[in-house]
Amino acid sequence: MIEVRDLETMDRSALAALWTRTFKRPVPARMSQPMQRRFLAHAVQVARFGDLPPAIATRLDRIAAGSERKASPALKPGARLLRTWNGVTHVVDVEPDGFRWNGARHRSLSAIARAITGARWSGPRFFGLMTELDQNEQGGGRKRTGSAVRSGGHR
Structure with a gap:
């Protein structure tokens, strides 16, 4: 062989x-x-x-055809998200039941993104968790004024 x-x-x-x-x-x-x-x-x-198992092959075909979006990466407890916005670096810790930012627990990344920017943002987009394809599909071709870094692991 x-x-x-x-x-x-x-x-x-x-x-x-x-x-x-x-x-x-x-x-x-x-x-x-x-x-x-x-x-x-x-x-x-x-x-x-x-x-590949048939179910996975079928799902990949749907994704390739554009009829199913790829999921955002799963965030595991212990991961840390960093985002610089207007010169300030914001640190968000992923917890089993939500997110911790500035010492307070939040249920969603979008709520944190709104608190940081004062505008309605997609949390996954704001923290750089969406693929470029996802951003283009949702009109995310705009320039961003910050940078996002994702890191995994434990503190």
Whole structure:
């Protein structure tokens, strides 16, 4: 059985032969060798370890099609969020039942973002937890006047 590491040393003709055996058709015209190696590496891994469970494959298809948004990263208790706004660095600690900022407990990041800025902000957006794609979907292409840093771990 071929190993993924073997793909790196294969020349164009060996890759093409493996492609034809694996996918039962010739390599698509103009497909680069690095791209061939990626597809073949996936096929080798699937043959060895099995494919994704159907539910996960279906969900990934929905995400790729844009019909399901990716979730914001899960924040675990002990994580600390840092956000500089108008020259002041704000520290928010993630707790099991909410968030702690300036010594007070808050139920949501959005409430903290509103308290800091005086405006209605999405808390995950304000603290830099949303992906660039999420921000563009929600009109977040605006310039921000602060910086956000997320750190994990315990205090």
